[in-house]
Amino acid sequence: MSGERPARAQAPVIVLVGPMGVGKTTVGELLAERLGTGFRDSDADIVAAQGREIADIFVDNGEAHFRSLEREAVRLALAEHRGVLALGGGAVLDSGTRELLAGLPVVFLSMEVAEAARRVGLNTARPLLAVNPRQEWKRLMEARRHHYTEVARVVVTTDGRTPGEVADAVLDALELKHLPEAGPAADDAGAPGTHAKENPA
Numbered sequence: 001m002s003g004e005r006p007a008r009a010q011a012p013v014i015v016l017v018g019p020m021g022v023g024k025t026t027v028g029e030l031l032a033e034r035l036g037t038g039f040r041d042s043d044a045d046i047v048a049a050q051g052r053e054i055a056d057i058f059v060d061n062g063e064a065h066f067r068s069l070e071r072e073a074v075r076l077a078l079a080e081h082r083g084v085l086a087l088g089g090g091a092v093l094d095s096g097t098r099e100l101l102a103g104l105p106v107v108f109l110s111m112e113v114a115e116a117a118r119r120v121g122l123n124t125a126r127p128l129l130a131v132n133p134r135q136e137w138k139r140l141m142e143a144r145r146h147h148y149t150e151v152a153r154v155v156v157t158t159d160g161r162t163p164g165e166v167a168d169a170v171l172d173a174l175e176l177k178h179l180p181e182a183g184p185a186a187d188d189a190g191a192p193g194t195h196a197k198e199n200p201a
């Protein structure tokens with residue numbers, strides 16, 4: 001487990017990674033509510049810092065520039081933020097960003113392409129899915145899966161689960177429910193789609 005590394009004294013309580021549309025932002029907000037903590041999203045931080053939408057940054061400056069802005073946004077958030085942090089789906093492509101995540105409670109939210117098409121298929125706010133979203137989503141997922149697995153401490157599947165059910169599964173997977181800040185435990189019957197990785201980095 002990535003817990004072999006000493007935990008950082010100060011770091012977000014949960015970091016969410018995974019493909020576009022899996023629910024990092026939605027579930028991250030819910031988790032922050034349940035833990036009574038703050039929420040940050042690297043995409044929102046980039047938009048606020050740049051004063052431009054993500055799609056415009058891609059068009060005007062290209063993906064490589066976006067990845068460097070994203071690395072800086074993640075570095076800042078990890079330094080400043082103690083709550084829940086959601087990353088953009090491609091943040092793990094950058095080796096510097098992956099290094100920043102080492103030893104942190106990173107959760108890989110996963111889903112199948114059919115579910116992805118339902119969630120983001122028609123949404124053009126994601127520039128990488130502007131053309132043939134279903135095929136592109138699948139291609140990106142296959143190219144990135146090993147990075148998500150590398151940085152994550154646990155994997156939580158989201159197919160067929162509501163955002164609230166996914167949030168419960170994340171708390172279960174990280175064994176966070178028992179924390180006083182977590183509030184009353186939910187009355188679910190476990191998290192069958194949750195598993196610790198066998199060979200985390």
Ligand SMILES: Nc1ncnc2c1ncn2[C@@H]1O[C@H](COP(=O)(O)OP(=O)(O)O)[C@@H](O)[C@H]1O
Nearest residue numbers: 019020021022023024025026119158161162163
């Ligand atoms: N578990 C879920 N079930 C159904 N729809 C979901 C779920 N999680 C998120 N969504 C929807 O999918 C879309 C993408 O969610 P979002 O949180 O923006 O994903 P991400 O940040 O991973 O790209 C939103 O419309 C959101 O309401």
Ligand SMILES: O=C(O)C1=C[C@@H](OP(=O)(O)O)[C@@H](O)[C@H](O)C1
Nearest residue numbers: 019020021043088089090126127
């Ligand atoms: O997967 C990607 O490369 C991207 C994912 C997006 O974030 P979400 O995963 O929150 O949609 C956003 O950072 C940008 O459009 C690029």
Ligand SMILES: [Mg+2]
Nearest residue numbers: 024025043088
């Ligand atoms: Mg998001």
